[in-house]
Amino acid sequence: MNRKIIVFLPLFLIIGVCGLLLLGLHNDPKKIASALIGKPVPEFYQSDLLEPEINVNNASLPKETYLINVWGSWCAYCKQEHAFLMRLQQQGVPIVGLNYRDKRQNALLMLQEMGNPFHQVIDDSKGLFAMKLGVDGAPETYLVDANGIIRYRYSGPLAQQIWQQEFLPLWQKLAKNVPHLSLQETAKQETAKQEGKE
Numbered sequence: 668m669n670r671k672i673i674v675f676l677p678l679f680l681i682i683g684v685c686g687l688l689l690l691g692l693h694n695d696p697k698k699i700a701s702a703l704i705g706k707p708v709p710e711f712y713q714s715d716l717l718e719p720e721i722n723v724n725n726a727s728l729p730k731e732t733y734l735i736n737v738w739g740s741w742c743a744y745c746k747q748e749h750a751f752l753m754r755l756q757q758q759g760v761p762i763v764g765l766n767y768r769d770k771r772q773n774a775l776l777m778l779q780e781m782g783n784p785f786h787q788v789i790d791d792s793k794g795l796f797a798m799k800l801g802v803d804g805a806p807e808t809y810l811v812d813a814n815g816i817i818r819y820r821y822s823g824p825l826a827q828q829i830w831q832q833e834f835l836p837l838w839q840k841l842a843k844n845v846p847h848l849s850l851q852e853t854a855k856q857e858t859a860k861q862e863g864k865e
Contacts, residue, residue: 702801703817708735708809709799716766716774716788723789730813732842733761733786734834736825737797737807740773745806748824749777752784755830760838764788767797767805810834812841 703709708725715721736752738745756762764785766774769792778788791797800809803822810819819837821829 704820706817707815708811708817709796711789711796711799713796714790716764716771716790719771719790723787725815727787728763728811728815729761729786731761732810732812732838733763735763735765735800735809735811736785737765737767737800737802737805737809739767739769739805740777741769742805744824746777746781748806748826749781749784751825751827751830753782755825756784756786761786765791765797765800765802767791767802768794808834810837810841 708728710725712722712724715723734755738749752762762785764787766788771790771792774788774790778785789796794802800807806822806824808821808825809817812818818841819834821833823829825834
């Protein structure tokens with residue numbers, strides 16, 4: 668009896684591993700929960716990308732609801748979402764950029780060519796702050812409340828539909844002074860335009 672169990676044990680292990688892998692394939696990587704949801708932004712001490720002689724830390728972060736956007740000039744999806752970040756910035760959404768594992772010159776060139784949507788840009792060329800945040804890659808966006816607590820994390824490029832469905836409802840709950848309601852109006856106008864084309 669024990670001999671039969673020993674013979675079939677490797678087979679059971681292989682079936683178990685295959686089952687776990689199949690479960691993993693059905694999970695949406697863009698909806699990865701962060702262990703930091705509901706916790707403060709981790710402590711950091713990094714250089715400012717635009718002014719490297721200035722060091723930034725948690726005290727430098729906005730004292731209102733804001734986004735942390737993880738990006739790099741090497742990242743094609745970051746370039747894809749950049750125009751939408753510019754629109755958010757024009758609507759008054761404060762965005763802190765976390766330049767992730769990038770060369771400073773390349774990052775500055777991208778901002779010069781495509782525009783700078785960021786309230787502040789943290790130079791994280793070694794990925795130290797990103798590691799504390801639990802970043803898997805770029806782009807990633809974190810929604811942080813006025814008390815510095817991470818409320819939401821999204822992995823992937825931001826776009827109007829994602830903003831509207833995933834971020835805006837929570838943003839409106841968190842933001843005390845909500846000058847950003849015009850974003851909802853912008854979304855309605857864009858939806859109406861798209862429906863008019865069809």
